[in-house]
Amino acid sequence: MASKTDKRNSTYSQLETGAERSKPLVHQNAREIQAYGRIAKLPIALDEKVCAASAENLNQILADTITLRDLYKKHHWQVAGHTFYQLHLLFDKHHNEQDELVDAIAERIQTLGAISLAMAADIAETTIIPRPPRGREEVPVQISRLLQAHEIVLKETRTMARQAAEAGDDGTNDLLVSDVIRTNELQVWFLAEHLVDVPVVRADEARAASAGR
Numbered sequence: 695m696a697s698k699t700d701k702r703n704s705t706y707s708q709l710e711t712g713a714e715r716s717k718p719l720v721h722q723n724a725r726e727i728q729a730y731g732r733i734a735k736l737p738i739a740l741d742e743k744v745c746a747a748s749a750e751n752l753n754q755i756l757a758d759t760i761t762l763r764d765l766y767k768k769h770h771w772q773v774a775g776h777t778f779y780q781l782h783l784l785f786d787k788h789h790n791e792q793d794e795l796v797d798a799i800a801e802r803i804q805t806l807g808a809i810s811l812a813m814a815a816d817i818a819e820t821t822i823i824p825r826p827p828r829g830r831e832e833v834p835v836q837i838s839r840l841l842q843a844h845e846i847v848l849k850e851t852r853t854m855a856r857q858a859a860e861a862g863d864d865g866t867n868d869l870l871v872s873d874v875i876r877t878n879e880l881q882v883w884f885l886a887e888h889l890v891d892v893p894v895v896r897a898d899e900a901r902a903a904s905a906g907r
């Protein structure tokens with residue numbers, strides 16, 4: 695007669711056998727299904743060469759947008775001074791808007807049948823935005839860095855939007871003009887107004903008097 699222990703052991707061995715198919719198949723590896731730089735053409739009525747050219751431009755804008763997004767988070771964390779709270783919130787708002795652009799640009803690249811850059815090392819190799827130091831900087835320096843990065847993105851995006859329009863890639867042109875350019879321009883306005891040297895509490899009477907003379 696089987697003991698209680700024997701019964702339990704046989705139940706467990708049955709469970710082990712029954713669990714074979716639910717074991718995760720970890721540590722798998724295989725060749726990649728598409729090499730970077732190659733186009734897996736989708737039926738979007740655009741020539742493969744047009745898709746490749748747009749994707750190459752978009753990957754540059756993607757790398758610079760990811761860098762600008764991360765620069766906002768760095769400044770969100772490291773900001774100091776009497777405008778801390780206001781800038782802490784503003785930098786995060788802009789970060790989130792840049793993050794939405796990152797997703798839209800990357801998905802446009804995939805829609806063109808190409809492969810979007812993704813990982814930090816590849817972004818660092820590709821971006822043309824100057825690398826900031828690891829340490830903290832004063833607010834005017836933080837804002838100057840952000841403005842410089844915005845201008846780099848705006849300059850290349852205007853050129854690339856025109857190239858996309860001329861090639862007939864209206865979808866890319868629309869994304870670059872309606873989303874990337876408009877968002878970056880607006881963010882430049884919000885930042886640049888912080889670098890206007892106006893009095894915080896007391897109006898500058900001396901300056902007003904000398905202007906009236």
Ligand SMILES: [Fe+2]
Nearest residue numbers: 770771782786
């Ligand atoms: Fe935060």
